[in-house]
Amino acid sequence: MTERDIFFVANEVNELGGVGRWQAQLAKLLAERGHRVTIAGIAPANHPMDLGEDPPFRTVTLYARRPPGRPRPRRLLGAADPAVRRHDAHMRTAADRLTALFRAARPGAMIIVTQVWAMEWVALADTTGHRIIGMTHESFETARKSSRFARVKKYYQDADRLLALTQEDADRWVGEGMNNVGFMPNPLPIVPDAPSPRTEKVVASIGRLSHEKGVDLLLDAWAEAAPKQPGWTLRLYGRGEAEAELRQQCAQLGLDDSVDFAGQTDDVPGALRASSVFVQSSRGEGFPLVLLEAMACGVPCVAFDCAPGVREIVGHDRDGLLARPGNTTELARHLVRLMSDEALRDAMGDEALRSVQRFEPDAITRRWEELFDFLDR
Known part of the structure; x- marks a missing residue:
């Protein structure tokens, strides 16, 4: 060399x-x-x-x-x-x-x-x-x-x-x-000591609270998904210029009891290990590191198929689920599918952990x- x-x-x-x-x-x-x-x-x-x-x-x-x-x-x-x-x-x-x-x-x-x-x-x-x-x-x-x-x-x-x-x-x-x-x-940005046990009823999202990251779309999807799976929490990690507007949207949708605005985190692996599903609702992406991080923690991902980099990382119906960009009903359906099926979460999470090693x-x-x-x- x-x-x-x-x-x-x-x-x-x-x-x-x-x-x-x-x-x-x-x-x-x-x-x-x-x-x-x-x-x-x-x-x-x-x-x-x-x-x-x-x-x-x-x-x-x-x-x-x-x-x-x-x-x-x-x-x-x-x-x-x-x-x-x-x-x-x-x-x-x-x-x-x-x-x-x-x-x-x-x-x-x-x-x-x-x-x-x-x-x-x-x-x-x-x-x-x-x-x-x-x-x-x-x-x-x-x-x-x-x-x-x-x-x-x-x-x-x-x-x-x-x-x-x-x-x-x-x-x-x-x-x-x-x-x-x-x-x-x-x-791959991280190599965690241990994967998530996938025992917590938590769907995690990590990213800037901005228009590009589509958290407003995620809240619309969560309004459809949450009533079908009571007891689950959507935990939003991040700060950004859209936070006040998103909090207002959350209240208007009646989601305050099931959405946690968790702020910025310095412990991404810890946040992911405390979740059982990861969701990304971006309007546009490149090659998102956070999807790699979630998969490295054995957490199955649900995401909008908004860029080639997303579908390069997540294999639909193998190690995660992809929804058409902006289709909040489809995103909600994928979330419910994983939230309601522990065996599927474990199978996709284990496969995610294996497949992400190519990076x-x-x-x-x-x-x-x-x-x-x-x-x-």
Whole structure:
């Protein structure tokens, strides 16, 4: 194995969320295998997560606060507009810090650009002699509905590799004329000491209380499911901007006695071991870590089939159940099916524990190293 200098360049070094957790985990895995790893963030995190006392990688942040977007030039001045020129000069100065990092690296370094916004600075830096791997941590369909779609096509077209999360998403990017596409799944984020005994009458949901995560849809589904299985609790772990609205919806649906707003948790394995079913009701996803975590705890999952990454992880009617996106009646029916059948919960939970091992961290890390070796030929 070749020991390399590896740079992650991201919007933030330690933003709380799936991408930040994936980045910190992979950086640690690669560092533990002897690579020299640096995470460079463009701006400070809005919601920082703890990277631990002594992470095995360096961290650098280019700006003291989040930089403003590029101003629209006044019509007659164009690129000569002083505001535009100041903005571009600040970007080049920040990119010079990346250049210094890259120039100090050993030959064969890998630059992994975690998010496409960060690629705007990498594109201004001198990356001579190193390989660039661009990433999109969302489904093709989610990207297509956002401004990131055009930026992925613009900024990643000349990268040595563009990585999607699944083969299905990679094929969609190829259909857009991107000829440098591959895919790489996320590694299993946790290896619990013990699985859930699946004895508690608890359905768990873990995620930000936001529109994208679809907790409003979950409450509608729970209003159908809960009366059919009295004694069960829906436990919602997370905080977010929609919390007040969701609490009001919960009260209006008459669910206060069966829904527990449990707040943010620092013990995801503990939360999952205290549940017997996991539910995800997102409107859009990439390759959701929390589904991997639930399955690693032997908890069968019910989820909206909202992205290729979801159906790549959960095998419908084998280790979990998938509902059509947004179909709350179908989601409720799947929940009732698992809540009412202990034998089915145990069978699917045991199968989930077995099937999720294909995303075991060492196996995914080796795939990364094989990609590095391939690109360095």
